[in-house]
Amino acid sequence: MYLADFGAEVIKIERPGSGDMCRNWPPFRDGASLYFSFLNRGKKSITVNASNPKGKELLLELVGDADVVCENFKAGNMDRLGLGYEQLRLANDRIVYASLSGYGANGPLKGLPAYDLMLQCQSGIAHLTGERSGIPIKAGQAIGDHLSGIYLANAICLALIARAATGQSQRVDISILDSIFSILGGAVLDYSGNGVHHKRNGNTSPWHAPCDVFQTVTGFAALDVTNELEWNGFCQTIGRQDLLADESLDNSEKRVRNYESGLKKIIGDYMATRSLDEVVEAFNRNSVPCSAVMDAGDLVDNPHHKVRNTFITVDGKATGSVTMPGISIKLGNAPGSVLSGAPALGEHNSEILQQYGYEEDEII
Amino acid sequence: MKPLNEIKALDLSDSYAGAFCALQLSDFGxxxxxxxxxxREAGIKDSMPLKNGRSLMHAYLNRGNKCIEISPDDKADIDALLKLIGESDVMIVGDRNLFAGIDLHYEAIRDINSRIVYASITGFGESGEYAGRPCAEIVAQAASGVLGFTGFPGDVPVRIGVEFGDTLAGMKLNLGILMALLDRSRTGTGDRVEVSIVDSLIDTNELPVLYRTGLGEVIERAGNGDPTITPYGIYQTKDGFVSIGVASDSMWQPFCEALGLGELEHDPKYTNNESRLGNREALETAISKAVVNATADDIVRRMRSHRVPAAKVYSMEDVMHSEQLEYRNMYASIYVPDLGAFTVPNNPMNVEGFNLSGIYGAPEK
Incomplete structure (x- = not known):
């Protein structure tokens, strides 16, 4: 999607009949997946049976003209189809061959089936998310898919930059497990540097306090005080300058230690009698990070996001017009754009087959 | 040779997101x-966790980088900075107020160096009414809808327990920079890249957005379940937690066999996902009973032998001793004088010919 947003011609190769699995993922409108329409905006779709010799021939011709091939099969599947890296290099010695899978192209777990949930569990992030005494919680978002996708797009650009210098084909291998592990930062540092084993701890932070979510009269607010300047602003905001002189709260470490026993209730009481708008405004005025806990409805009609085009509306063949998250990477001279909606299954068969001189019934 | 060997970059952001982006650039040359x-207090240099009063976070995020200090009111310092800007290919900027007195707006920078890729990273973005609002990880997760969609319905929503927004936004900024560099090799001119942490997170929360915009429906956070698939979740065993996912009907029978739930296997109340969703509670109870007296490892073994996706919930101890991560060279090490060597996550981007050794030096003064 990133490549398509920024101008690449992306041709999706789908299985005849059923197509990409993601076409069956909810939500649906008029029988078509809105989820698919988001992830596949701006792309073309052709249906090809890779086990059919003519179909494979067409794929190799397409590879010959392509810069990048992305694949997400279990490790080894593409080789079995005769479409592995070594084989595609013969068709195009400048190809960037990019693989993405749950565990990567090697290692004891390669090829094992897994979903985002399993990978969140094995990467440590589930252990770090949830209430201290409660069950581990998975992020409500498919964070492994999103992180590995952005790493894949970055790695493809690096490979394209390298190719411009060397003229050589390049292989990229990204695993979802590696991708999630790579963002564990502080928890890994504390483990290896200080022997501290982190565990989930609700909405609080192991390193600074107060950091939490509070109930206001009109909804939840998230608040974070990460340094002494913000601590100062925080005390001003709630009218408790006396806390600045309290030696049990005069650095982050002490505030973390003494949060549950005192600070938490002070803030809870302050929040409980005020509206969301009021507290967010008051804390922000004193440069203290604070926001409403938003939901999708708060966001799509939000004037701030209207100005930033955070959401865009795209017309899809199968779905009609859909409002979806837009292009969050904003470039000045070469901005991204979405010129068409997601393709219907095989929508571009005739266009591409004609271009390469194939008949539709030869390749399915 | 690495792909970015010719590239000189400045990081003026002094933020996690900006530094995570710069880390990608430096890892690749x-x-x-x-x-x-x-x-300035409270920058990355003082960022937790610490060891002997020194920031491990700084050692990690700035591994191998050169670090300099600029006095924004010293003429010689400003001239030195402007000279560096003139020689650089990339510059990452966060809160411009850190350097009050020096004009760091894109328009001014472009006049100094028309080939520079100027990358702006902020919490809420440079436009819109929230521009300039103070931000932090939990606040970005809240403002993007990510936090509100994580946790169990009826409970207080919960943050993702790592710096997801900072790292994701850092990667998006880096992608923008790489695309602008690719574009520059054709046009000869630089560009401006702008990324906000909140926008970056909103992209990952597509499900509730699409339900809302496409169907006018509000869907709630669903704990460890998936509102559209069952069984799919995290279960308590005798000695820890496991996740199991039956994402297609063809996995239902192997799943029942693996757990010894033969009595459910052919029961029409459960044979397809739609019927299972209708009888979710009874099914969850049956599964919980079937796993609670077994060990987590035993459940995972049984599931895997039936090709049903399952995994143990790894603690930090487990995560730091994963054979798979070890095989993939994901445990990098950094040597810092006086502090010794410690483990940090390696870069997960495997680009043939540029595989990273995983041994890094400390930041240089």
């Missing part, structure tokens, strides 16, 4: 100089 404002 760019020469990165971290520019600090003199006298």
């Amino acid at each position: 760019a020469q990165v100089i971290k520019v600090n404002a003199k006298g």
Whole structure:
């Protein structure tokens, strides 16, 4: 999607009949997946049976003209189809061959089936998310898919930059497990540097306090005080300058230690009698990070996001017009754009087959 | 040779997201100089966790980078900075107020160096009414809808327990920079890249957005379940937690066999996902009963032998001793004088010919 947003011609190769699995993922409108329409905006779709010799021939011709091939099969599947890296290099010695899978192209777990949930569990992030005494919680978002996708797009650009210098084909291998592990930062540092084993701890932070979510009269607010300047602003905001002189709260470490026993209730009481708008405004005025806990409805009609085009509306063949998250990477001279909606299954068969001189019934 | 060997980058952001982006550039060969404002407290240099009073976070995020300090009111310092800007290919900027007195707006920078890729990273973005609002990880997760969609319905929503927004936004900024560099090799001119942490997170929360915009429906956070698939979740065993997912009907029978739930296997109340969703509660109870007296490892073994996706919930101890991560060279090490060597996550981007050794040096003064 990133490549398509920024101008690449992306041709999706789908299985005849059923197509990409993601076409069956909810939500649906008029029988078509809105989820698919988001992830596949701006792309073309052709249906090809890779086990059919003519179909494979067409794929190799397409590879010959392509810069990048992305694949997400279990490790080894593409080789079995005769479409592995070594084989595609013969068709195009400048190809960037990019693989993405749950565990990567090697290692004891390669090829094992897994979903985002399993990978969140094995990467440590589930252990770090949830209430201290409660069950581990998975992020409500498919964070492994999103992180590995952005790493894949970055790695493809690096490979394209390298190719411009060397003229050589390049292989990229990204695993979802590696991708999630790579963002564990502080928890890994504390483990290896200080022997501290982190565990989930609700909405609080192991390193600074107060950091939490509070109930206001009109909804939840998230608040974070990460340094002494913000601590100062925080005390001003709630009218408790006396806390600045309290030696049990005069650095982050002490505030973390003494949060549950005192600070938490002070803030809870302050929040409980005020509206969301009021507290967010008051804390922000004193440069203290604070926001409403938003939901999708708060966001799509939000004037701030209207100005930033955070959401865009795209017309899809199968779905009609859909409002979806837009292009969050904003470039000045070469901005991204979405010129068409997601393709219907095989929508571009005739266009591409004609271009390469194939008949539709030869390749399915 | 690495792909970015010719690239010189400045990081003036002094933020996690900006530094995470700069880390990608330096891992792939760019020469990165971290520019600090003199006298600033609470930057990456003082960022937790600490060891012997020194920031491990700084050692990690700025591994191998050169670090300099600039006094925003010292003429010689300003001239030195402007000279660096003139020689650089990339510059990462966060809160421009850190360098109050120096004009760091894109328009001014472009006049100094028309080939520079100027990358702006902020919490809420440079436009819109929230521009300039103070931000932090939990606040970005809240403002993007990510936090509100994580946790169990009826409970207080919960944050993702890592710096997801900072790292994701850092990667998006880096992608913008790489695309602008690719574009520059054709046009000869630089560009401006702008990324906000909140926008970056909103992209990952597509499900509730699409339900809302496409169907006018509000869907709630669903704990560890998936509102559309069952069984799919995290279960308590005798000695820990496991996740199991039956994402297609063809996995239902192997799943029942693996757990010894033969009595459910052919029961029409459960044979397809739609019927299972209708009888979710009874099914969840049956599964919980079937796993609670077994060990987590035993459940995972049984599931895997039936090709049903399952995994143990790894603790930090487990995560730091994963054979798979070890095989993939994901445990990198950093040597810091006086502090010794410690483990940090390696870069997960495997690009043939540029595989990273995983041994890094400390930041240089």
